[in-house]
Amino acid sequence: MEKALKQQQSNCIKVVLFGPESTGKTTLSRQLARYYNSVWVPEYAREYLQNKWNNERKTCEPKDLLPIAIGQMQLENTLAQKTDSVLICDTDLLETKVYSEEYYSGTCDPLLEKYALKNTYDLYFLTYIDTPWEADDLRDKPEERQEMFEAFEAALIKYNKPYVLLKGDKQTRLALATKHINQLLAKKNEVKP
Numbered sequence: 001m002e003k004a005l006k007q008q009q010s011n012c013i014k015v016v017l018f019g020p021e022s023t024g025k026t027t028l029s030r031q032l033a034r035y036y037n038s039v040w041v042p043e044y045a046r047e048y049l050q051n052k053w054n055n056e057r058k059t060c061e062p063k064d065l066l067p068i069a070i071g072q073m074q075l076e077n078t079l080a081q082k083t084d085s086v087l088i089c090d091t092d093l094l095e096t097k098v099y100s101e102e103y104y105s106g107t108c109d110p111l112l113e114k115y116a117l118k119n120t121y122d123l124y125f126l127t128y129i130d131t132p133w134e135a136d137d138l139r140d141k142p143e144e145r146q147e148m149f150e151a152f153e154a155a156l157i158k159y160n161k162p163y164v165l166l167k168g169d170k171q172t173r174l175a176l177a178t179k180h181i182n183q184l185l186a187k188k189n190e191v192k193p
Contacts, residue, residue, distance in 0.1 A: 004070040005093070005115035010080035012038075013184045014120075015177075016089045018156070018163070019127035020148035021141070022134050024173065028127070028166070029090040031174050036181070039079045040088035044071035045096070062104050069093050069112050073119075086181055093119055098155050102148065117159060122184050124156055124163035125177055 015032075017025035026043065033040035045068045049060055060068075072093065080087050093116035100108040108116075129145040141148060156163045164180050166173040 001066070001070070002111065002115075005073050005111065005119075007073065007115075007119040008077040008080065010077075010087070012080055012083045013086045013122045013181070013188055014080070014089060015086060015123045015125060015181060015184075016092045016095075016121045017127060018092070018095055018124045019152050020129060020145055022131065022145075023127035023129055023149075024131045024166075024170070025090055025127050027170065028125070028173055028177065029088045031170065032086075032088045032177060032181070035174070035178055036086050036088075038083045038086050038088065041072075041076045041079050041090055043090040044068055044075055045091070047071075060099075060103070062100070062107070062109075065096060065100050065112055066109055069096050069115070072096070073115070086185065089121065092116070092121060094155060094159070094161070095152070098151055102151050122162070123180060124161050125173075125180075126153055126156060126163050126165050127173075128165060128167040130167055 017029050019025060029040040029042075032038075045060075048064065048068050048071060052058055052060075052064070072091065076087070076089060076092075093112060097108050097113055097116040100112065129149050133145070153165075155161075164176065166176060168176075
């Protein structure tokens with residue numbers, strides 16, 4: 001099982017859209033993938049949990065978190081082989097860890113926690129809560145957006161992850177994100193003597 005959670009080596013820059021639900025992560029992931037003519041890794045939990053809801057009328061339970069994490073890493077590892085430039089990740093295992101701790105009394109499966117901290121990314125984009133809330137079958141904490149945002153930011157700070165806060169409308173966020181990704185790409189493409 002550990003192998004399924006491990007990040008495989010790749011030649012691309014990896015950035016993560018990170019933050020509470022309904023803060024524009026998927027929208028920006030798609031925009032960035034189009035902008036860079038690259039690929040984006042969707043959030044596996046959305047498909048997994050929507051299927052669970054459709055079939056069982058149940059929401060996420062602690063036992064779902066490892067299968068979600070494994071599915072997420074399978075997607076990421078597969079799609080990372082399809083680009084040499086930038087891979088846009090709509091989420092990562094650290095996001096799953098934060099949700100686990102926030103929803104399940106501060107607990108997280110030790111295996112999930114291990115790889116949430118071990119897998120690495122070049123940059124996180126922390127999405128702020130200044131976007132309108134959009135309800136769906138899975139989103140459930142519109143009144144706790146500030147607390148959730150603070151939990152996500154605290155995790156980035158605690159684990160010393162490089163991040164940029166994204167606020168504002170779609171164009172503002174896209175402009176700031178591409179500025180930072182362009183800097184990463186320029187460093188990657190520098191010719192070393």
